[in-house]
Amino acid sequence: MPKPVVDYRGFRLNKLNDPRFSHLKYLLGWVGYFILYFLTENLIPAEKCHPMHCIVDDWIPFCEYFVIFYVFWYVLVAGSLLNYALYDVESFKKLQTFIIITQVIAMATYILYPSRQDLRPEVFDRNNFFTWVMGIIYGFDTSTGVCPSLHVAYSLGILSVCWKDGKLAMWKKLGILLSVILIALATMFVKQHSAVDVAAALILGLVTEAIVYGNDWIKKWKRS
Numbered sequence: 001m002p003k004p005v006v007d008y009r010g011f012r013l014n015k016l017n018d019p020r021f022s023h024l025k026y027l028l029g030w031v032g033y034f035i036l037y038f039l040t041e042n043l044i045p046a047e048k049c050h051p052m053h054c055i056v057d058d059w060i061p062f063c064e065y066f067v068i069f070y071v072f073w074y075v076l077v078a079g080s081l082l083n084y085a086l087y088d089v090e091s092f093k094k095l096q097t098f099i100i101i102t103q104v105i106a107m108a109t110y111i112l113y114p115s116r117q118d119l120r121p122e123v124f125d126r127n128n129f130f131t132w133v134m135g136i137i138y139g140f141d142t143s144t145g146v147c148p149s150l151h152v153a154y155s156l157g158i159l160s161v162c163w164k165d166g167k168l169a170m171w172k173k174l175g176i177l178l179s180v181i182l183i184a185l186a187t188m189f190v191k192q193h194s195a196v197d198v199a200a201a202l203i204l205g206l207v208t209e210a211i212v213y214g215n216d217w218i219k220k221w222k223r224s
Contacts, residue, residue: 004086023089026096027081033103040110040145049116052147056195057188062121064130066189069182071133073151076179080158091161094212098157101208106150115147119191134190141192148200149193155180156205160213 011021084092109115120143124131159180163173184201187193 002087005089006086008086023093024085026093026100029096029100029103033100033107036103036107037145040107040114041142044110044114044144046116046142046144049114049144052115052117052194052196053119054194054196057119060188060195062125062191063189064124064126064128064134066182066186067130067133067137069179069186070137070151070190070192072179073155073183073186076158076176076183077154080162084161088165088167091165095157095161098160098208098212099154101211102148102150102153102157102204105204105207106148106153109148110145113147114144115197116144117146117191117194117197118143119194121191137190137192146193147197148204149184149187149197150201151187151193152184152198152201153204153208155183156201157208160205160209164213 006020008021011024015021016025080095081092084095120138124134159176162168162176165173184198187198188195
């Protein structure tokens with residue numbers, strides 16, 4: 001295992017402004033996000049939300065087994081942030097900046113154009129561990145505030161940072177690419193999102209990519 005570039009054993013909250021740890025302030029974006037998430041989930045009634053649906057949704061059956069990839073997303077997000085916080089502070093800041101921008105744009109969209117999806121099955125055809133997990137997810141994550149899908153948008157940010165990581169082996173990059181594709185598919189197969197939400201997240205990802213890395217791309221273009 002490589003040695004971490006930052007020794008966090010000496011971290012205390014009163015040292016958050018210390019140059020060694022100041023990048024951790026980027027994580028405060030999550031505090032703002034969860035506050036807005038709570039407010040939008042509880043103050044915008046479902047009947048005021050616009051249903052997201054397209055013909056593609058009718059072609060995709062509910063498949064509880066995709067919950068594996070849906071839940072893996074949490075591991076991917078936390079693992080990526082932890083990895084870069086330990087081994088590449090600049091990439092950590094880029095990734096968290098990408099996440100913050102997608103959060104701000106998505107939450108503004110949820111407020112200005114509230115959305116919901118009505119795709120969830122009323123009852124599960126099968127009773128197994130995977131449908132049990134889906135029942136838990138349906139219980140704490142409402143079907144409102146869905147377009148664009150942050151599940152997909154965050155995943156695109158992780159893919160972007162990892163793909164630019166010169167130290168990361170190609171097989172790992174391909175593994176992350178496959179994971180992102182499966183996560184995007186999972187959001188639709190477990191009926192957490194419409195294909196419309198996924199398409200909107202792809203657009204959001206491209207916009208955020210331009211904001212975060214636009215100057216880097218311009219510099220590379222000028223040097224070529």
